[in-house]
Amino acid sequence: MYLLQATNNINISSVVLLGTLGILILVMGLVFFIIQHQRRVLKYQQKLQQMEIDQQKMMLSASIRMQEEERQRLAADLHDDAGPLLATARLYLNENLVNQDKASQLQAIFQARQIIDETIQLIRNISHSLMPPTLKNFGLESAINDLFQKISGSGAINASSRFHDYRERLKGDKELIIFRIVQELVNNILKHSSSSFIHLTQNLHGDKFYLRVHHDGRGLVQADFEKLNKSNIGLGLKNISSRLRVLQGKIHFEKDISQTYYKVTIEVPRDDPYQ
Amino acid sequence: MEKIFFYIANLSSIIPILVFFIYYKFAKIEKSIWVIMFYSFFVLLTLAFYLLATHLVNNYFFSGIYLFEYLFFSFFLYYAITIQFLKKIIIALIIIITILFFIYIGFFGATNQYDPILVGGKAILLISMSVLFFYEKMQKPSADFIYEDYRFWVILGILIYISGTFFAYIFYNSYQSQLTKFIPYLYLMYTLKSIFHAYSIYIFKNNVNKSINKSDPIPFLDFE
Numbered sequence: 001m002y003l004l005q006a007t008n009n010i011n012i013s014s015v016v017l018l019g020t021l022g023i024l025i026l027v028m029g030l031v032f033f034i035i036q037h038q039r040r041v042l043k044y045q046q047k048l049q050q051m052e053i054d055q056q057k058m059m060l061s062a063s064i065r066m067q068e069e070e071r072q073r074l075a076a077d078l079h080d081d082a083g084p085l086l087a088t089a090r091l092y093l094n095e096n097l098v099n100q101d102k103a104s105q106l107q108a109i110f111q112a113r114q115i116i117d118e119t120i121q122l123i124r125n126i127s128h129s130l131m132p133p134t135l136k137n138f139g140l141e142s143a144i145n146d147l148f149q150k151i152s153g154s155g156a157i158n159a160s161s162r163f164h165d166y167r168e169r170l171k172g173d174k175e176l177i178i179f180r181i182v183q184e185l186v187n188n189i190l191k192h193s194s195s196s197f198i199h200l201t202q203n204l205h206g207d208k209f210y211l212r213v214h215h216d217g218r219g220l221v222q223a224d225f226e227k228l229n230k231s232n233i234g235l236g237l238k239n240i241s242s243r244l245r246v247l248q249g250k251i252h253f254e255k256d257i258s259q260t261y262y263k264v265t266i267e268v269p270r271d272d273p274y275q
Numbered sequence: 276m277e278k279i280f281f282y283i284a285n286l287s288s289i290i291p292i293l294v295f296f297i298y299y300k301f302a303k304i305e306k307s308i309w310v311i312m313f314y315s316f317f318v319l320l321t322l323a324f325y326l327l328a329t330h331l332v333n334n335y336f337f338s339g340i341y342l343f344e345y346l347f348f349s350f351f352l353y354y355a356i357t358i359q360f361l362k363k364i365i366i367a368l369i370i371i372i373t374i375l376f377f378i379y380i381g382f383f384g385a386t387n388q389y390d391p392i393l394v395g396g397k398a399i400l401l402i403s404m405s406v407l408f409f410y411e412k413m414q415k416p417s418a419d420f421i422y423e424d425y426r427f428w429v430i431l432g433i434l435i436y437i438s439g440t441f442f443a444y445i446f447y448n449s450y451q452s453q454l455t456k457f458i459p460y461l462y463l464m465y466t467l468k469s470i471f472h473a474y475s476i477y478i479f480k481n482n483v484n485k486s487i488n489k490s491d492p493i494p495f496l497d498f499e
Contacts, residue, residue: 010445012449012450012452012453012454013454013457014442015442015446016442016446016454019441019442020438020439020440020442020443023438023439023441023442024435024438024439026438027402027434027435027438029429030409031409031434032460034409034412034413034421035420035421035422038412038415038420041418044421079455157455168405176341181378231350
């Protein structure tokens with residue numbers, strides 16, 4: 001009522017002018033707000049993209065470094081172990097062998113044969129470390145069971161694995177990548193956790209394949225994993241991430257509700273049966 | 276003086292048409308651009324009618340213009356918005372408002388040149404629908420800035436025109452003597468709208484060119 005009375009008293013031109021200015025300012029404010037909002041969203045998206053690119057670069061360099069380290073290890077194995085063994089065998093089979101008596105000849109040949117057998121075994125071990133034969137011939141379940149039995153057999157730690165549903169094998173390359181991830185995880189647990197046991201379980205749910213590793217030592221939670229993944233250290237973890245990226249899988253590090261165990265869960269999409 | 280502003284404002288609708296014909300060779304002209312073109316032609320036609328058949332111009336003529344303006348801008352927004360739910364709302368509003376318009380005119384007749392109910396209703400609805408467009412833009416963030424989208428400039432033109440003339444039109448019939456000085460200013464808003472529409476067509480042409488350049492194949496990757 002007061003407003004109406006006031007409107008009657010004041011100049012209508014001012015009302016129209018003020019009203020128009022007000023509505024124009026409102027509209028312009030809205031447009032300005034939307035532009036600013038979009039700028040902020042775009043800036044945030046660019047930042048995210050940059051972070052992703054940085055992380056990918058880091059992972060790539062980590063995988064290259066890992067590859068180089070693996071090559072160096074192979075070179076060292078061949079140079080330090082196979083090389084001297086073959087050189088020793090060559091010494092036994094030198095030119096003077098024909099001038100020696102039969103017993104010495106037999107002795108030398110026997111020694112050389114033993115050394116060559118040793119070299120064969122060594123090269124086989126190197127080859128197995130590249131591609132475990134159990135994995136190739138019998139699949140992921142057998143390869144992981146084998147790995148865990150060996151660890152348990154050493155007596156240092158109690159290791160066990162259980163596959164609940166693995167009737168259909170995953171593709172060979174997928175199995176190898178998963179096996180490498182498990183190897184890396186187990187390796188980390190053995191190196192850093194001081195745990196008394198490792199237990200691995202496998203299961204399927206929907207179109208996903210799950211593996212879970214439990215241990216009772218010092219471990220990581222997801223935040224630690226993310227942090228290490230973004231930092232310059234944690235080469236093995238970066239390698240796990242890059243391998244999982246290939247599989248389009250996920251990994252989750254957490255502590256058990258009882259706060260006693262650490263759990264690492266790997267989620268990988270199952271193979272498409274029609275592919 | 277007022278007449279000069281009147282002609283400038285109405286003839287400014289030629290600018291979008293001229294820009295359209297200068298850059299006529301667009302790869303694909305979107306429907307919303309056609310709506311702007313038809314609207315500009317419609318304005319010129321009404322001007323021609325106003326000049327050639329002055330004796331036929333009455334309040335029904337102006338009421339009809341409001342309805343057509345509302346319909347053109349609504350159809351533009353219908354094509355500009357991609358969310359189906361919002362499109363349905365716009366169509367429903369078009370139908371409801373058209374029916375209500377005829378009921379209103381049927382019952383009360385076209386009493387004024389600037390009928391506050393028609394002008395106010397049109398303005399509020401179009402401002403609300405323009406907000407829907409911005410709402411959609413906020414919901415679907417894209418890599419391009421909003422002002423790189425030609426639709427943004429059309430809607431900005433509509434918003435400036437409607438919000439700039441809203442109060443003056445509403446009060447015009449009651450306070451005609453006091454508000455006559457605002458008439459040139461109203462025509463200025465009308466002209467601004469046409470300039471923004473012309474600029475939107477220019478932006479559209481640029482975007483079409485950009486997308487053509489983007490899809491250029493890399494020759495050495497192509498098979499013979």
